[in-house]
Amino acid sequence: MIRFRLALADLASTSFACSALQEATLSLRMWDHPGYYVEQTPWFRRMRPDFEALPGRELLRSLVASNRFTPDFLTPRPTTTWPDIEDELAALRATPPDLVLPDLERAFLPHDRVLPALLREGRDDPEALLDRIAEALAEYWERCLAPAWWPRARSVLQADLVYRARMLAEGGADALFADLAHRLRWADGTLTIQWDQPLALARDHVDVDGRGLVLVPTCFARGASTFIDPGATPVITYPARGRATMAEHLEPPPAAPALARLLGGPRARLLLLLDEPASTTELARRLDVTPGAVSQHLRVLFEARLVNRARHGRAVLYARSALGDELCA
Secondary structure, eight states, X not given: OEEEEOOHHHHHTOEEOOOHHHHHHHHGGGXXXXXXXXXXXXXXXXXXXXXXXXXXXXXXXXXSOTTSOOOGGGXXXXXXXSOOHHHHHHHXXXXXXXXXXXXXXXXXXXXXXXXXXXXXXXXXXXXXXXXXXXXXXXXXXXXXXXXXXXXXXXXXXXXXXXXXXXXXXXXXXXXXXXXXXXXXXXXXXXXXXXOSSOXXXXXXXXXXXXXXXXXXXXXXOSSOXXXXXXXXXXXXXXXOTTGGGGGSOOSOOOOOHHHHHHHOHHHHHHHHXXXXXXXXXXXXXXXXXXHHHHHHHHHHHHHTTSEEEEEETTEEEEEEOHHHHHHHO
């Protein structure tokens, strides 16, 4: 287990962020461990031809250990709530070369006993290895993840952050941490992660000590986790709420005749989709209409108090209100 000790100031400065680079890195687990994240399987089955056509696919697959660990340097701590993928790739390229080999060894040697061949070849020139990895991840992002998977995943992650913010506002840290992940325990100023797998760590506690703790949702985890190196900047990754919905058929459910007569068919279908927060762009994609059309309907539903909205970064997320829930029922 790993314990994070938080003073009152540390707790007050705890924040949330999302990371496209983290999702790209952790999604590499899908190519050799698809059964662990079954809600993602249909998406990645459709992506496989594009992935197999990537020149850097074998290098990408080599970045995941047999126990699904990845080196810490591949997931730098987000510096804003929603960093741009290009900025994150630049941060990856700027990793100090002398950190690369220790991170690789921490990820692979305790369990696999040896580094994969493609990573061993880069030990003498870690800077060049970093560049090859960043280029492979960038191409993987553009050709496999960004076109269809990321818009849906981003909506899930955004919805999670809105939900967590509400939990924190209504119930404080106790309610937030109790609901975050099954491996996480909060008591007496200490946040504890109980690992499923034993780790050979130099120490099992982290004093946050004014550095700030960042909580990052992901679609590729079964419980809370953190960097392999306990001395790294404090970050905890946890399973995003609502990730299971990615396995569901994305067609909007049919509206009951009475609801459709009351609101009109498009608004009724839109209201039914909003059982989880979603952005205008995501809703337009699922309904196969323009974002402008969705915005007009959302404005009417919001004025009728059937939906609520919350801003997250540059996106505005909509979800059914309590009144909207009653009407749909």
